[in-house]
Amino acid sequence: MSVPTPPAPRRPQPLIDQENEFFWEGVKLGELRVQQCDSCRCLIHPPLPHCASCGSFELGYRSVSGRGTVYSHATVHRPLVPPFTEPYSVVVVELAEGIRLVSQLVGVPPGDVAIGLPVEVEFTEVEEGLTLPLFRPIHGESG
Ligand SMILES: [Zn+2]
Structure with a gap:
């Protein structure tokens, strides 16, 4: 009777949620995306539930270089x-x-x-x- 080989250890997996989903979707497409405030246009990383600069909850994202x-x-x-x-x-x-x-x-x-x-x-x-x-x-x- 042989003992089964344990699975190879894996890296910690990213926790994907509503706030950072756009980032990981971009990664799948080979695109680096950063959260951007729709009100004051500042860039935010890592993603937050609201803008750290102006407090707006209107957030989108943009692709960066x-x-x-x-x-x-x-x-x-x-x-x-x-x-x-x-x-x-x-x-x-x-x-x-x-x-x-x-x-x-x-x-x-x-x-x-x-x-x-x-x-x-x-x-x-x-x-x-x-x-x-x-x-x-x-x-x-x-x-
Ligand atoms: Zn803002």
Whole structure:
């Protein structure tokens, strides 16, 4: 009698709700979407139930370039959950549109990541059924 192999560990799955559904629908389409206030037009990320600037509940979204620079970064040396392979880079990217988001940077060794590094979004199927907006240096700067 053989013992069944346990399923491969999976990444934590995004919790998709009414507020962030547009973001994940965009990811499926290869489009980076950011929440935008219909009243004052400011960009909001991560999505909120109301505008943090003017308080309006009239919120939509817009597509952004997916290009920006590394605003801040950290190297993870010990994976918190099994599917990650260390070391890897977690970055705060400042998009050209002026808002910041947290993601993973690929295509460059963690030791070569620097503040100000130009990056662009790359939609990567990290495991079956899960595509994430990761970032990669522009112009193959390194790695
Ligand atoms: Zn607003």
